[in-house]
């Protein structure tokens with residue numbers, strides 16, 4: 001039986017009741033964004049109904065309440081990913097992409113130069129790939145890519161070859177949003193540190209569905225997005241080790257991030273506010289805290305088990321068809337709760353469109369991993385991705401819709 005009480009959980013996600021042409025929505029596009037439970041929707045509405053004010057600088061009651069709630073949200077999120085430094089190690093950004101750019105601009109532009117190397121993987125999301133590529137062009141540094149094997153895993157021998165004394169930054173995706181691969185980020189962190197390099201981990205597909213401990217990984221930076229973990233859009237998180245965040249230059253300048261300003265000079269505010277210029281994401285931060293509490297109450301181990309239970313079933317059912325290619329590792333326990341695949345006879349976009357006729361929402365495209373898709377020899381793939389409210393009956397609806405598409409294009 002399902003590791004989670006899905007019926008109860010589904011009751012908290014009103015959007016799942018939507019129907020299209022008489023078919024109940026089957027939402028399997030969770031790797032793109034997840035749906036929002038009532039407590040998180042309430043947190044947003046309650047904030048605007050009762051607490052809305054600007055933070056940090058107000059003397060009045062509302063501003064004090066908003067400030068405390070917003071600041072404490074940083075502590076809750078920090079603790080959720082095992083950051084013992086609390087708010088000082090947790091910067092709120094717009095999303096994972098902005099977290100990646102923050103480090104690339106604030107650290108990369110200042111620290112990188114000719115002869116330096118940034119090591120990425122062939123399965124990086126464009127959020128990291130394009131960002132480091134452009135920073136490298138501006139600084140004269142070189143980007144190297146750890147190869148992906150036929151089985152969709154990182155070639156760790158190649159990683160050991162690439163990461164060396166010229167490496168200054170290793171930026172790796174924890175769980176691939178295209179292949180589902182779970183990368184050995186702890187091992188990569190050790191490799192980076194043995195070579196005096198920093199490591200940035202893109203945890204956008206990891207934090208939503210498994211326990212993550214940034215200190216056990218020994219990541220220097222670790223980023224994720226609220227909208228992929230039952231939280232609102234417009235908020236992401238950047239964990240950074242305190243000493244590194246203290247030493248690094250700011251990314252954006254302006255109000256809230258300063259301590260003392262004269263016409264000639266400025267000094268910076270305490271962590272993490274030094275990295276949160278201007279009026280921050282107050283409602284989103286407070287709602288993200290609610291999302292974290294919601295997930296913690298259910299339990300991250302159980303959420304992970306539920307996704308593996310669904311993935312195992314989906315892989316098994318999709319293997320009934322010999323004209324379907326599934327990308328990435330083949331074992332459910334070895335991968336995240338998403339499945340990238342292609343049908344021999346049907347373009348991924350047509351497949352997604354037929355699925356949509358069945359009210360089954362999946363993704364089709366390059367999933368912001370164009371070079372990886374080039375390597376796979378396809379422009380696009382279809383992707384079904386699961387979350388805590390999905391059921392095996394919904395996987396059956398997915399498989400029925402896939403079968404329908406096969407027959408239509410046969």
Ligand code: PMP
Pocket residue numbers: 031032095096097098125127173175176177202204205225236368
């Ligand atoms: N990295 C990975 C692995 C992702 O899956 C995504 C979202 N598709 C991102 C980064 C970017 O996240 P966001 O769009 O929230 O910045």
